[in-house]
Amino acid sequence: MSNGISIYLGLDNHLDENIELIKKAANAGIKRIFTSLHIPEADAEVLKAELKKILAAAKEYNMDVISDISPRAMKILGFAGFSLNHFSQLGIETLRLDDGFTFDDIITMSNNDLGIKLQLNASTITKDFLENLKEAGTDMSNIEAMHNFFPRENTGLSEEFVYKKTRLLHEYDIKVSAFIPSFNRPRSPIFAGLPTLELHRKTSFDFSLRHLLAMGIDSVFVGDSLPNDKEIWLLGSFSDTDAVLLRPAPWTVDDDIIKLLKMPYTTRPDEARDVIRTQESRRYARDSAISIKSDNCGPRNAGYVTLDNENYGRYQGELQIIKEYLPPDHRVNIVASLSNDEKLLIKYLTPGKAFKFIL
Structure with missing residues (x-):
C-alpha cells in the first residue's frame, strides 16, 4: 500500500495550504489521505465548509481518503443517520471506526458492495476479536487496521507492542497503517508531534519512516498537518517497498x-x-x-x-x-x-x- 499524508480541517492549515499539500503529495507518488471528522479542537463550521473542496481535490489527484468517524461526525456533516451511502457519495473510500460502533455494525458494514473498506484500531485489537469477526461472516477483505497516534508526550506505544500487534493482524491478512511525526509544523494543540511510537518523537523523519517499514507496517502516514518538501519526497520514495532500508x-x-x-x-x-x-x-x-x-x-x-x-x-x-x-x-x-x-x-x-x- 502507498504511504499517506494527514489533513485536519478546521485546525492549523488554511484551505489553500491543504490543497497544495494534496498536490505535492500526489506528485511525489503518495496515494492516501487520512482525515478526522471529530477532533474536539476543530472548528466544525470550517470543517463542514471545506470538506467538499478537499474531497474534490483528492478525487482530482486520485487519492484514497480515509476518515476517522464517530456519531459526533454525523452531526457535523448534517446526516440524519449513519449510512455508508453518505460516505460513498462524498468520495470517502475507507472509514476508520471510532467509539460508537458495535461488533454487529462492523460485520454488517464489511459486507458492502460500495467498495468501502473499514479500518479497525490496530493498537487495541485482540486475537479473540479477530477470530470472532472471521467466524461471524465478516468480509475480511474489507478490513484494514491503523494504529493510533499520540499527541501527548510519553503516551506513544513501544516498538515491541506495535510489532506484536502488527504481526497478529498480518496473520489474518489485514494490512496495517501507523503514524510518524513531521518536524516542520507539529499539529496543535500540544505541538509535540503525532507519532504511533514514542521513540519517534525524538528520531529523524527519515529513520522513523524506515523503522515502521522494517517492522512490517504496510502504510506509513505523516501524522502532522504540514510536512515539508523533503518529508513528502521521502514518504513518496519509500512507498510500496518490502525491503529493510x-x-x-x-x-x-x-x-x-x-x-x-x-x-x-x-x-x-x-x-x-x-x-x-x-x-x-x-x-x-x-x-x-x-x-x-x-x-x-x-x-x-x-x-x-x-x-x-x-x-x-x-x-x-x-x-x-x-x-x-x-x-x-x-x-x-x-x-x-x-x-x-x-x-x-x-x-x-x-x-x-x-x-x-x-x-
Missing part, C-alpha cells in the same frame, strides 16, 4: 566497494549467530571482477558492515553486518557502520529478508 556511514571512498554497497541484498536463510550474511554479495564481487585489498581491518563492533578481502580466498566479497563484537581479522575490511538508531533495524533482517543500503 539502512542508512550507514561509509568508511571508504573506493568506487568499486561503494558500488557493491549500493546493490540490493537478501539475507541468507541459514541465520548465523554473530553476523547477518547475504545471498548475493560474493557473486556481485565476482561479476564485477574486483580485487578487494586489505584495509580497515580493525575490531568489528555491532553495527559495522564488513567485506571479506582477497586474503579470504573464495570468501572475497562476502558482505556481513556484525551483530556481536568480533576481534580484528586481516581478511575482513570494515567498509561502513550503522548509528545507534540504525542498529535498531538489524533485528528485522530475518532469514530471506530483502534489504538495501542508502548511501
